[in-house]
Amino acid sequence: MSGPREPDAGRGGAGAAMHEWIARAYPICRSITGDGVRRTLELAREIVPLEVHEVPSGTAALDWTVPPEWNVREAWIAGPDGRRVVDLADHTLHLMGYSVPVRARMDRAELDAHLHSLPDQPELIPYRTSYYREAWGFCLPQRVREALPEGEYEAAIDSTLDPEGSLSYGELFLPPTTGAGAADPAAAREVLISCHVCHPSLANDNLSGLAVTLWLARALSAVERRLGWRFVWIPGTIGAIVWLARNRERAGRIAHGLVAANLGDPGRFHYKKSRRGDATIDRAVAHLLAGRAGETGVVEAPVIEDWVPYGYDERQYCSPGFDLPVGSLTRTPWGRYPEYHTSADDLSLVRPGALAGSLGLYLEVAALLEANRTYRNLSPYGEPQLGRRGLYAATGGGGEGRDRQLALLWVLNLADGEHDLLAIAERAGLPFARVEEAARDLIAAGLLEEVEPR
């Protein structure tokens, strides 16, 4: 599969296109259920033909229950003078997610118990939700909150919590096009790419992940695949829980997985390992990031972090009952950039170049996973004579072409049916791409056969 890297050529264009898509999805008022998610998935269908699933409220899912569907028409606070001091129409973050309906007059002190702001970031609106406890609230800048005069206020939230509603999520499966999986896609080993879709107007923490995974899916749909690629765009936590509950058997076929988020900020890449810590996906991303550490223009080394049971939906995929090989590949992780979960996580925080770079890395990971096979040297006793196969510099004693030859020798030496190409690249200290190239040359020379990985 040399294909996945091709979109890199148009990476600049892809970055701008992803940013434009994010700008269109940004104003939508999303939550873990409701029309906001549906409208977002509709926008996503412009990029790839994902399927939208609707799961009725009240459905049991593992230890959880799908909550009532939440929608809101309007929400505002009017001040003593009747003017609206906070209005959902201005910014989706102004309303606490899953606020119950309210229409009431109250004095400033009573109102204040329902307000959320950030004393340390007085200009920003925070992001708050209350999915599983009935409550209502408004979020606003600390500066605005402090300026609210005494007097009577009116709070209005025209929301619905519909027990007959449903939770929506998107899914796309790209079956294998070649190899054993192509004959029986239902039994294919799969790669899971998961992205949450439930945050309202937050550009990096949500929409950047959506854009990069959509463009990744589009790129992979156009190339040869030996693995099945399953994309899920789901509400955080409850969406992953629902998907796992509906796909318990399928989960056993997930060979690799990534949770995508925070892929548009200009920060360096961070990879958080799966619970297993040494899964192929862990080794693959670490290998590619290590190779980038020395690249020109990479001023800050990428960061590899150990598993912790906190974060995004890797929490669900890596719960001990499933223990899937799923890590999380982001730029700056959640909670570590000052704009996180505030109105400053906006369209200016995400950059076309950063989005394109993230897409490029995901494509590299995809190319590695597709190409990472296990081989057996068919001439394992002594070195095969590379010279008569045109694979060796003919005049001894010189030093040319040694790098390429070294890759050939490493593959021949370690292709014992135990080491996959990634393991060979790791031990040789060579880039995966060079090792893969050597393997292709040796296959062409009839010196390698593919074996089932152990």
Next chain:
Amino acid sequence: MSGPREPDAGRGGAGAAMHEWIARAYPICRSITGDGVRRTLELAREIVPLEVHEVPSGTAALDWTVPPEWNVREAWIAGPDGRRVVDLADHTLHLMGYSVPVRARMDRAELDAHLHSLPDQPELIPYRTSYYREAWGFCLPQRVREALPEGEYEAAIDSTLDPEGSLSYGELFLPPTTGAGAADPAAAREVLISCHVCHPSLANDNLSGLAVTLWLARALSAVERRLGWRFVWIPGTIGAIVWLARNRERAGRIAHGLVAANLGDPGRFHYKKSRRGDATIDRAVAHLLAGRAGETGVVEAPVIEDWVPYGYDERQYCSPGFDLPVGSLTRTPWGRYPEYHTSADDLSLVRPGALAGSLGLYLEVAALLEANRTYRNLSPYGEPQLGRRGLYAATGGGGEGRDRQLALLWVLNLADGEHDLLAIAERAGLPFARVEEAARDLIAAGLLEEVEPR
């Protein structure tokens, strides 16, 4: 078992009490057999109801034989003028342990062959013994030795080496009070706490260990226990050999063990690992000491050292035939403080505060061993919904209580029947006590069940 920590409250008082007990035991002339040990064990019975065992001289024990019982009434050297220049009545270190009886006149040169002193520490009396080779000798300050005039001396040692005597040691077993072990104490998993009891007037190297282990035994006797706790107060080497010979089957039930010594000096803690190196006791003490390294007022980090087949009775417990999980937890180890095995190892070297701190650490180790169980998450597929169980901050997006939640999530994530709580604390980088607290909360919520450790 939250109980073992309670004595900490009175730690100041315990320190003073231990020091008083040491002061009473200090003048007794102890050796590996004889009335000195018996009188010391009698003092110990004021603290806990230990049982005294008498093993006849001549009894075969593994590769050894119990030696004749040694006692001494008086021992002195009289100078040319008839005055006593060295007298056992002044200090028990003046007589080489196990000296055979003698009553003889000799010149200064002949006498000198029986004298021991320390040229580099001319004011101190050294500690010498000759258990297994018949000899006699006196120990004295180099300064005194050098001042002995020429002339005729008389050496008198009124000692007995009784082949009909016996070797004495003390033992206390605290059976489990709860759990499976309570029903069948003889089959319970045991913790062995071993302390030598054979040194004469040496305060740190012997009596500090005696005091701390006696007070530990008293504290543990008052609390709930799932493990059996076996204390042995034994003569060094031959005592451990004898105990092992008489308890070969029991040895197989020892799940954890510590050899206690040098616990009253003001030095930092040192832990010497068992031969296995990765036994639970090794991990437990290392975890607790690592947690202390960052504490306020801890100016010198505790030291963890690898096994060496030299030291105290861990040599016997960790011999390859037994290979028990027994380490040694001390303050400054043997031979590394200048007062070691000299008359300067006296009542001023051991401090009430140091004794209390040592007791506190032993109690922490005990609490950890008792609480270190293995659990299985009963809701292992996805995260259980903590919110409806009151275990989760209800309003998303905020950051409060995250530490406590993190401990809950780590326990749920790693409670797969393979990790004990200590392993969870190690991987999470959290204090054991916090992990244990999280486990208790999850048990109360019906989310964990205990399993037999692998």
Next chain:
Amino acid sequence: MSGPREPDAGRGGAGAAMHEWIARAYPICRSITGDGVRRTLELAREIVPLEVHEVPSGTAALDWTVPPEWNVREAWIAGPDGRRVVDLADHTLHLMGYSVPVRARMDRAELDAHLHSLPDQPELIPYRTSYYREAWGFCLPQRVREALPEGEYEAAIDSTLDPEGSLSYGELFLPPTTGAGAADPAAAREVLISCHVCHPSLANDNLSGLAVTLWLARALSAVERRLGWRFVWIPGTIGAIVWLARNRERAGRIAHGLVAANLGDPGRFHYKKSRRGDATIDRAVAHLLAGRAGETGVVEAPVIEDWVPYGYDERQYCSPGFDLPVGSLTRTPWGRYPEYHTSADDLSLVRPGALAGSLGLYLEVAALLEANRTYRNLSPYGEPQLGRRGLYAATGGGGEGRDRQLALLWVLNLADGEHDLLAIAERAGLPFARVEEAARDLIAAGLLEEVEPR
């Protein structure tokens, strides 16, 4: 086997003798086949009674075929004035190895396509071969090449490539003289010492290895051996391939092995691990070199390097089908000294002292491999009473002889049938020789029995 170290006594003499032997072998025009190898092996037979094997050209060997035998009578280039500007008679490096016969006139430009020189080392003749592609060429200093005038040249190479010839190599097997192997030498565990014999006038890269391995073989032939010692002096690559093809079953009995080369330069020692990385030979050489790092006069620490599938004939021995425990022990490795593969690798680069030091290290390795047995403590429950066996300082409390006692205790503690003496030395941090001495004392005391290693 205390014998192997004895030749150290005459090390100065051995260094001079090896250098003299190298000086005699230096002028011979060697290649992978032909009379040069035969004459060299004849010189080697003056040192040890090796057997010379002749393998016919055309013989299939693993993936390879033995090439035609190459010999050359004369080779030169005459300039426009008829004078010889390059002549094999002056230096064996002047002719590219395996040059096909030629007798032709040509202009300077046509000639130049057949010339090899080193622009960065303009005074030196490079070393070039073309074993498996028909070609001819001459090697000369860049300075000489640049001074060649325009005009007509004559190139003459009177060589033969005989398809009815053969490839020659030398082999010597020293069977075990004691132990189980002595009764059945054909089934004995063997040590393989391999050295290439195919380079022409290059002193360090070839002849130094030959000399040290010949002297090693002579030393080992004079002492007691429990292992079989197999020496092969072979043409590089094809020789190892041929030997492996003819000895596939024997290869399975190779327990340890070293490829010897570059042992006469004054550089520090380098050890390149086998493909396995943790074979006994890897641990043995690393242990001995680590011990040397602190020796007086060792200004540069020895270097331990990981396996790479490039280098000398370890490439063949460590191919995945064989995967033998064979490392490579050299001074400065190939390609890392400026004289490498040039006419500056001459008799002044190799030093008698360096050769003697290399022989000394190989003898130490041999002594370790011979002595590295696995024992079981026959008194494993508790410590055996060393005192009554005369193995313990009789008066307790003192500090003398502690090092020796520590070695005794380590051996007793770890002699559980799982640890060989090398593993004990590694864990104890003691020199192997001290551990071996302790084992001998314990055997004499009846406390150890040898067991078959796991």
